[in-house]
């Protein structure tokens with residue numbers, strides 16, 4: 001078995017072009033498409049309609065968002081319409097409006113944050129109204145007290161989002177990085193599993209069948225090679241983003257790399273299945289992009305599944321390994337899911353992997369080359 | 370040593386091999402001859418325990434190999450019809466790889482590799498990547514890989530298709546040498562008569578899944594002893610001449626090539642004058658009319674009415 005792995009490894013070192021190409025593509029796409037935003041913060045254009053007080057100070061305090069003030073409402077709408085901004089905010093005296101370009105979890109987060117700010121403002125106004133008739137000194141004293149109470153509350157309600165304790169926002173940088181990584185690794189793995197078919201057709205497997213090597217060794221060695229190459233690609237991509245582009249994975253890179261393993265396994269199994277049903281290399285070349293592209297689209301590699309409304313697509317996504325892969329990596333890095341929540345996608349992936357692998361090897365064994 | 374009993378293989382529509390009986394004795398070179406699609410590859414895949422027969426049996430040293438192929442697999446070496454090599458590795462790396470598969474290690478592996486490289490004449494190209502090899506070199510390495518573990522029986526499936534005459538001769542000589550020096554038993558498959566005539570002690574002729582003849586070279590040639598092959602040569606053929614030949618009741622078989630027509634006629638009839646007369650009638654110019662020693666090619670023509678390489 002080590003002999004087979006060794007030969008594969010040598011072949012890989014001599015011809016790493018597929019690997020290099022798909023790795024570079026992942027990095028490039030994730031960088032160009034995801035990287036158009038400033039890393040780690042979300043830029044939101046704001047336009048304020050006749051507001052006197054210092055709302056902007058409250059906005060500045062929100063972590064993870066960068067508000068840029070515009071003096072023209074039309075300009076803001078244009079930015080959102082052209083997709084230059086995910087969303088825009090129009091502030092009015094009594095309420096606010098969110099202009100949504102791309103629906104994402106950010107919308108509700110911004111809405112939640114703004115609602116909080118407006119609530120405070122209203123209370124302050126109520127107070128002002130209530131003490132209107134008091135003497136001036138008393139008014140000043142009371143409002144000072146109110147302010148200091150607000151800054152140092154007697155008891156505070158810790159408000160946190162349902163997603164996590166930190167002010168982590170949905171970040172399209174991570175989404176695209178993970179999306180393209182999980183997408184392109186399908187190609188790398190697919191094309192390393194393909195030799196199971198071509199070597200079988202060429203008669204190399206016949207040679208091994210006649211030799212003392214066992215069947216299972218041949219499968220294990222071939223598939224282990226695919227697994228390692230796919231995994232290596234993910235490691236390389238993550239390292240590049242971590243150290244060349246400074247993406248910190250919210251300190252969860254090691255966890256992500258560990259928890260992505262089931263996805264890699266499932267993709268190897270899926271490739272084995274595909275290889276067992278195609279008749280020729282040309283067919284495989286045709287089928288692989290169809291499968292990987294639809295997986296990427298349905299599984300939310302290009303856009304968050306949260307914005308998908310079609311029931312059919314959502315149902316389809318439940319049978320798609322990439323959906324669960326995205327759920328795991330997004331869950332770990334962006335939403336800080338605890339382990340229990342990740343167990344579900346992990347076990348689904350492992351189940352799918354076992355089924356695909358079983359069917360793939362069974363079909364492969366039954367065919368006459 | 371090995372024996373096929375009523376061996377048949379049926380794919381969905383095609384019956385590729387029909388009730389074939391065949392045996393190989395230790396030390397022989399046996400030829401399996403047949404045109405494209407005759408079922409040669411199917412037959413030897415079953416013989417080598419790589420393909421399950423639809424019916425019939427394969428016996429090695431009197432025991433069926435269908436249930437227990439291991440004893441046969443230990444002594445067999447197989448040269449597949451297609452090049453079964455890692456094209457991105459060098460010749461030496463390929464030999465090392467397949468050697469390791471056969472559990473060869475260290476010094477022994479090195480020694481065997483050197484020896485095989487020498488035998489197939491690729492010592493100088495050991496460090497070259499197989500992909501850049503010529504067709505003939507690939508074929509030679511394809512054979513070399515099957516010899517690493519010194520098999521007692523080597524099965525070669527058309528090892529010379531599509532290569533230059535020099536490489537071809539080299540391969541034929543190598544096979545002969547292996548048989549003489551190493552006492553290797555050989556089953557040699559081909560659709561070239563000359564190769565089989567040159568190499569083999571005994572010959573089986575397969576056509577459309579049926580064995581249509583078997584025996585030593587002379588025995589097979591005797592099949593057409595009551596008849597005789599004539600070779601007619603010319604630069605070009607008049608249509609009428611060919612038509613008339615085909616219509617002649619004494620000519621049992623005819624095969625037309627660009628500059629040569631072979632006809633099979635009864636031994637006792639003198640056809641020379643008849644042919645020359647037909648030529649005169651039809652204005653056909655002739656270069657020569659000769660009696661041919663029968664070749665296996667003629668036997669095939671006699672048996673099937675077709676030429677081997679059509």
Ligand SMILES: Nc1ncnc2c1ncn2[C@@H]1O[C@H](COP(=O)(O)OP(=O)(O)OP(=O)(O)O)[C@@H](O)[C@H]1O
Pocket residue numbers: 368369380381383384385403404405406407408409410411412450560
């Ligand atoms: N896997 C298969 N499935 C269906 N039919 C097959 C299969 N393999 C071979 N055949 C058919 O069986 C017949 C014999 O094929 P085979 O390859 O054994 O012939 P061959 O004598 O080796 O020919 P060649 O000289 O072209 O190699 C052919 O008609 C072929 O189409």
Ligand SMILES: [Mg+2]
Pocket residue numbers: 409410411450526527
């Ligand atoms: Mg064949």
